[in-house]
Every structure is written in C-alpha cells, then in structure tokens.
Amino acid sequence: MRVALSLTVASLKMYFRNRQAIFFSLFIPLLIMVIFGLLDFDRFSGAQVGVVDEAGNEASAAVILGLSNRDDDLMDVELGTLAEETERLQDGEIDAMFVIPANFAEPGGPVTLSATTDERSPQRAALAITLLGQSIGSLGRQITSTADGADPPSAADGPPSFGTIFQSTLQGDDRSYTAFLVPGIAAMSIMQLGIFSVVFALVQFRQQGVLRRLKAAPLNPAQFLFAQISTRLSISVLQTLILLLAGMILFDLAVGNGDVLSWILVMALAVFGGILFVTMGLAISGVARTEEVAAPVTNLISMPMMFLSGVFFPLDALPGVVTIVTQFLPLTFLADAIRAVVTDGAGISDIWSELAGLAVWTAVVFAAATRLFRWE
Amino acid sequence: MNKEVPSGVARRSGDPIIVARDLRKRYDGIQAVDGVSFEVYPGEVFGMLGPNGAGKTTTVEMLEGMRYPDSGTALINSIDVTREPMRVKRIIGVQLQANAFFDRLTLSELLKLFGTLYGHRVVAADLLERVGLGDRGKSQFIRLSGGQKQRFSIAAALVNEPVAMFLDEPSTGLDPQARLNMWDLIKGLQADGTTVVLTTHYMEEAEELCDRVAIVDSGRIVALDTPPALVAGLLETGFRNERPTREATLEDVFINITGRALRDE
Incomplete structure (x- = not known):
C-alpha cells in the first residue's frame, strides 16, 4: 500500500x-x-408553444393557423396531446401550453381557452399569451361579424366572454x-x-x-x-x-x-x-x-x-x-x-x-x- | 511489503553470488541465448563482451527477472530467479541499456520513490554525492547530460544497497571524459565490495574494469577468463599484433589535450 x-x-x-x-x-x-x-442558445429563439387541440373544428384550426402562420419568428407552434405537451412544458422544452377545449366556439360549446406557462421563462410566456390573444381577437371579430343576429356567445350575464384565456403557471424543472x-x-x-x-x-x-x-x-x-x-x-x-x-x-x-x-x-x-x-x-x-x-x-x-x-x-x-x-x-x-x-x-x-x-x-x-x- | 534485507548474507568468497546454468531463450525465430553457463563470485566485476545481438542483454535480463528463460536455471544469492523474481529484484541493482525515469520529478524525488519501491529508506543527497551529482538534487532527469543520466541511473540502482549490480552498456554514447568518470564510479563500486555484471562492447573498458570476462557470440559463451589470461592464450597460438605497439593512443592524446574534467556540468 x-x-x-x-x-x-x-x-x-x-x-x-x-x-x-x-x-x-x-x-x-x-x-x-x-x-x-x-x-445561451435559448435566448435567441422565440416562444416555443405546444397546442393541444381537443376541438378539431374550424374555429380551432383558425386559432392554430393564426398562431403558426406568422411572418416573424416570434413563435414556434407544435401540436400534441395534453399528456405530451404537459411533459414537454415540465421539461422546459416549451414555454407555454395552450389547450383548445372540445366543441370550442361551437353553439353551446365553451369559448374559453386555457394557457399554462412556465414561470422560468416569463418573457417568452408573456409573448406567447399576447400572440394568442391577438389570434383569438381576430377570430372573435370574424365570428361576430358572420354570425350577426345570432345569439352572441356569452352575453354580459356572467359567462366568460369569447376568447377569454385562463392563465396558470407551472413550475417547470430547472432545464x-x-x-x-x-x-x-x-x-x-x-x-x-x-x-x-x-x-x-x-x-x-x-x-x-x-x-x-x-x-x-x-x-x-x-x-x-x-x-x-x-x-x-x-x-x-x-x-x-x-x-x-x-x-x-x-x-x-x-x-x-x-x-x-x-x-x-x-x-x-x-x-x-x-x-x-x-x-x-x-x-x-x-x-x-x-x-x-x-x-x-x-x-x-x-x-x-x-x-x-x-x-x-x-x-x-x-x-x-x-x-x-x-x-x-x-x-x-x-x-x-x-x-x-x-x-x-x-x-x-x-x-x-x-x-x-x-x-x-x-x-x-x-x-x-x-x-x-x-x-x- | 515484506522487508527482506539479505545484503551481505552470501558474501562468503567461494560461493558464487550469481549462477547461470544452461540458460536458453528463443524469440522471433532466433535462438537468442543458446545454453549459457557461468558463475560470478562476490566482489567480482564480471564482463560480458560481444557484438550487438550476441545475446548479452537477453542473458542479463533473465538473471534480472525481466525475462523468463525457456530452460536452464538462474540463481542470485541462491534464489531461483524464475520462481521468485520479486525476491531477486528486491536485492539486485539494475541499470538498463535505455534508462528512463518519470518526467517532472526531481532527482531526489525519484530516488526516494525508488527507495519506496524497494522498501528502503533513502538519503537521496548521499546517493547523489556518491555518483557525483551532489548538486543536482533538484534537477529533473531530462535536464541531465548523457553522462549524468548514466550516473543517475546507477544511483537509482543503488537505492536498495544491492548484493549484485547489473550494468548494461553503461558507457555507450558517452564522451571520453564522461567514460573515464564512469569507470572511476564502477571502480568505486568494486572497491566497496559490490558485485557487478557489466556488458560492453568496448574491449578497453573490459580490460580496465573486469576481473573476468565472458565473450558471447550467437547466444553462446565462446571464451571465459581473466583479460590477461585471454590475451596470453591468444599469444600462445602464435598470434602477433600487426600494428606496432605504441606508447600512447589517440585517446591519450585527446584526454591530454582536452583534460579529464567532465564537460557536462
């Protein structure tokens, strides 16, 4: 020894x-x-967003198109199931997850979306939400103009107005x-x-x-x-x-x-x-x-x-x-x-x-x- | 580590300290050593002469426990080298033909490290003094000149106060001053009673240093005796040197002009 x-x-x-x-x-x-x-290669990229499309209808397609079909590179959109996107959000691979509920914007269906963001990347999450709001806003104008005279979805009597975004944050892993x-x-x-x-x-x-x-x-x-x-x-x-x-x-x-x-x-x-x-x-x-x-x-x-x-x-x-x-x-x-x-x-x-x-x-x-x- | 220090145990003159009995070794399709036998007695400087590839180094390596013989026996201090190479390595001193030591360690550190390998406590300064490197304790091996490297490798071979030393071509590549210095060093070892096995292809060196020499060729010992006896034997056959005997050689001229003082420090 x-x-x-x-x-x-x-x-x-x-x-x-x-x-x-x-x-x-x-x-x-x-x-x-x-x-x-x-x-820090991350910093230069735009917001990474995962979208869960549970509706699969015209309205949801319009929202997704509004999000992904942008001239700038401010947002990267990927589609997936709720489980997949939740995991990706947790792993820090995406900054925000949008869930479009089933029957979205259909008569009698829900008109709200939920957005869950990673609180470790607040700027990119905020950017994503803003862009989502823009996209839904233009969709809402379309719907109100075409469906003129029909029951305006969600009147002032309590239910959430069209395109309301329910926000929540998630503490992702340190990734x-x-x-x-x-x-x-x-x-x-x-x-x-x-x-x-x-x-x-x-x-x-x-x-x-x-x-x-x-x-x-x-x-x-x-x-x-x-x-x-x-x-x-x-x-x-x-x-x-x-x-x-x-x-x-x-x-x-x-x-x-x-x-x-x-x-x-x-x-x-x-x-x-x-x-x-x-x-x-x-x-x-x-x-x-x-x-x-x-x-x-x-x-x-x-x-x-x-x-x-x-x-x-x-x-x-x-x-x-x-x-x-x-x-x-x-x-x-x-x-x-x-x-x-x-x-x-x-x-x-x-x-x-x-x-x-x-x-x-x-x-x-x-x-x-x-x-x-x-x-x- | 079991510490055995058998130095001096078998130094009764009469009993050989090194015995090679019919050693044979074959490799790469060549019979490098083909039945070599000899004995070396305590305090003797034994020379092995021969051209390159004669089998000198292979023979010595089998005695050092560096190579296993195909057949035959090698004994050091009555210990069978093949059976107990570690015990033998512990009591002998070895200087290899190409000596190398760790870079980036000083000479003192190297000697202490080698002392530990042999289970001996070493006073590095004393050992360095003994080989004329007293002031180089803090130098690194690679910074030394050729002659200093050879002398240091002898110091490293002395860390365990060996009962026998094996020096493989210690003066090859040295300038005349360094060679004379090496000879003085080996004579000093002899005076201390150390048994030395020396391989060389300088006849002058063998004549100057060796008590007995074995001439090796093609893996066999072709002659073994004291240098004067070998010369006398040749003269008896009627041999006469063609060249006139001179009172001085070119080497004498060289040393006379350039002096004996070492040039490497």
Whole structure:
C-alpha cells in the first residue's frame, strides 16, 4: 500500500507540474462551458408553444393557423396531446401550453381557452399569451361579424366572454440550457481526463522505457495501475467540483436540492465514471503503442461520445435511429446520471438504470483492459 | 511489503553470488541465448563482451527477472530467479541499456520513490554525492547530460544497497571524459565490495574494469577468463599484433589535450 501511495503522490506531482496537462484537462472544459453557457442558445429563439387541440373544428384550426402562420419568428407552434405537451412544458422544452377545449366556439360549446406557462421563462410566456390573444381577437371579430343576429356567445350575464384565456403557471424543472450544459461538460471532462491522460502517459512511459525500468523493480503491476487510476480519480473529482462551482457562480446553477447528499452523489459519479474511462484508457494504451497511433484512436473513441451522448444538446435532437445506439454509450449514462442528480436532485434510486449501464460498461472495458494492457 | 534485507548474507568468497546454468531463450525465430553457463563470485566485476545481438542483454535480463528463460536455471544469492523474481529484484541493482525515469520529478524525488519501491529508506543527497551529482538534487532527469543520466541511473540502482549490480552498456554514447568518470564510479563500486555484471562492447573498458570476462557470440559463451589470461592464450597460438605497439593512443592524446574534467556540468 505504501508503494501504491508513493506512486500516487509522485504522479499527482507530475500532473500538477505539467502546465499543459492542467490547461487541457482543467481549463479547456471550463472555457468551453463558459463560452457555450454565455452564448445561451435559448435566448435567441422565440416562444416555443405546444397546442393541444381537443376541438378539431374550424374555429380551432383558425386559432392554430393564426398562431403558426406568422411572418416573424416570434413563435414556434407544435401540436400534441395534453399528456405530451404537459411533459414537454415540465421539461422546459416549451414555454407555454395552450389547450383548445372540445366543441370550442361551437353553439353551446365553451369559448374559453386555457394557457399554462412556465414561470422560468416569463418573457417568452408573456409573448406567447399576447400572440394568442391577438389570434383569438381576430377570430372573435370574424365570428361576430358572420354570425350577426345570432345569439352572441356569452352575453354580459356572467359567462366568460369569447376568447377569454385562463392563465396558470407551472413550475417547470430547472432545464435552462446552462443547467443542461454544466453536468454534460462535467461528464465529458471525466471522460477526456480518463482516456487521454492515461493513454498518453502510458504510451510515453512505454516509449521512453520508464515502464521497463519499473518492471526491473520489485513492483507489482497492480500497484502501478492503482496509482495511475487513483491519481486520475482525484483529479476527476477536483475538476468536477471546479466545473460545478463555476456553474453556480456564473449561471446560478443549483446542485441537486442544495443538500450535501447531492454533492456526494455527484463526486461518487465522478469516481465511478473515472474508473470506467481510466480503464478504457488502459485498454486503448494496450492497442495504441505509439503516440502516432494513440492520438487518432483516442479521438475516434471519444469524439463520437462527446457529440452523441447529450453533452452539448439533448439526445432527442438526434434522429431517432441514432438515439437507439447513442442512449447506450457510456458517456450518455454518465452525463444523464450527473444531470439527473444536479438538475433534478435525483437520489441513487432514481439513477439505478444509468448506474447499471455504467457497471456493465466497466465490466466490459475491464475485461478488455486485462487482455490488452502490456508493460512493453 | 515484506522487508527482506539479505545484503551481505552470501558474501562468503567461494560461493558464487550469481549462477547461470544452461540458460536458453528463443524469440522471433532466433535462438537468442543458446545454453549459457557461468558463475560470478562476490566482489567480482564480471564482463560480458560481444557484438550487438550476441545475446548479452537477453542473458542479463533473465538473471534480472525481466525475462523468463525457456530452460536452464538462474540463481542470485541462491534464489531461483524464475520462481521468485520479486525476491531477486528486491536485492539486485539494475541499470538498463535505455534508462528512463518519470518526467517532472526531481532527482531526489525519484530516488526516494525508488527507495519506496524497494522498501528502503533513502538519503537521496548521499546517493547523489556518491555518483557525483551532489548538486543536482533538484534537477529533473531530462535536464541531465548523457553522462549524468548514466550516473543517475546507477544511483537509482543503488537505492536498495544491492548484493549484485547489473550494468548494461553503461558507457555507450558517452564522451571520453564522461567514460573515464564512469569507470572511476564502477571502480568505486568494486572497491566497496559490490558485485557487478557489466556488458560492453568496448574491449578497453573490459580490460580496465573486469576481473573476468565472458565473450558471447550467437547466444553462446565462446571464451571465459581473466583479460590477461585471454590475451596470453591468444599469444600462445602464435598470434602477433600487426600494428606496432605504441606508447600512447589517440585517446591519450585527446584526454591530454582536452583534460579529464567532465564537460557536462
């Protein structure tokens, strides 16, 4: 144990004396996070509205047409069922949900609509309601002018007047873009650190002959590998802490429910994911014997995960066929688990499927590493 | 870590400290070592000479526990290297042909780390002093010159006060001053009573340092004796050097002009 500990301390020293390594593994993810977070892609888009059309008649079609057929890009309309749109609203994918009740504007039918908005995006929600009011207003003028002489729907005797909007708000989950991004970047840098720093350190040690010199010493390979892994795990935890703290300071990110348990769980995930990706690095270093080979091989493995595991944008932005595969990527499991803990305050019981996915991957990669890893 | 410090246990002159018995090793379709046997006695500097690819390094690596022989026995201090490589590695000192150490650690840190690997507490300053690097404790290995690197790798091989040292071509690639300095260092080890196995392809080096030499070719020992005896044996066959014997060599001229002082620090 003393040997493994000394080796760990030594390689931590080596790591922190390597400015380049610190720059690439600690600073770059932070930089990416800040840049993407400040760009905040959300802000530039108009209001996202989900419409539930329970009427399916001429009047409802007219309302929807009025909402979607606009020259400006102020509103994006999508149709769906009540359940679908409610979930989307809760997940923060839309800013407002309009429900057009059955028999809307038909004789004897209801003439009111309900609008539920996400209180986290008040401006866009307000915009959506205003646009809805405009759309219904013109429809109301049409109806009153064509149905002249007929019973004016909803007279002054109490019932709501035509086109009244019942508003309610809903506290959606914290799914702002930065709340999505920060856990994703944290997961990505755990992967990058695990794979890259292990592969390049080992390839270099092997090429320089450091591994041969260690082989000449009475050193159990397990002690050496333990040191390699524990070094990376300590850095992984540190890096995850830095990224989350930066997210809190810069983007008002809330970690879990603000309790210590969520922090502990995230750190545990950093360690768990770190083990998986460091082991993956050991396996790769067994295949890629020189730096010329190591660079493309590590990129080939990490790049697709970086873009297909829901680090920068949600997986559902990808075509359905692709997500069949990408939902099983190791980084997807890690990013989803960290995100669940950070943004939803999930506990272990909520992320067991991600944990199971990580465990299966770790077992597979460990088996590969024990077969592929070589001293020389 | 079980701490065994058997240094000095078997240093009764008469009992060999290193035994190679009919060692054989084949790889890449070549019989690299083809039945090598010899014994090295305590305090001896034993040279292994031979052209590149003769099997010197492979033989030494089998004694160091770095490679498993296909057949034959290797014993260090009566411990079977094949059966207990860890026990053997713990009591020997090894300098490899291409020596490399971790970047970004200082020489002192490296020596302490190696001490831990061998279960020995190390006074880095003393070890560095012993190999003439007393003032370089805070330097990094990559900042050293070729000769300093070789001397440092000897210091690293000394962390466990080894009963036997294996030096693989310690002076290859060094300038004449650094080589003379290396010779002084090895003579110092010999004076301290350390057993040394030295591979080289410099005959002059072997003649200067070795008590006995084995000449290896194509994986076999083709001659084994003290340098004077080997020379005498050759002369007995009627061999005469074509070149006239000179009182000085070009190397003497070089050293006389440029001096013995090391240039690398």
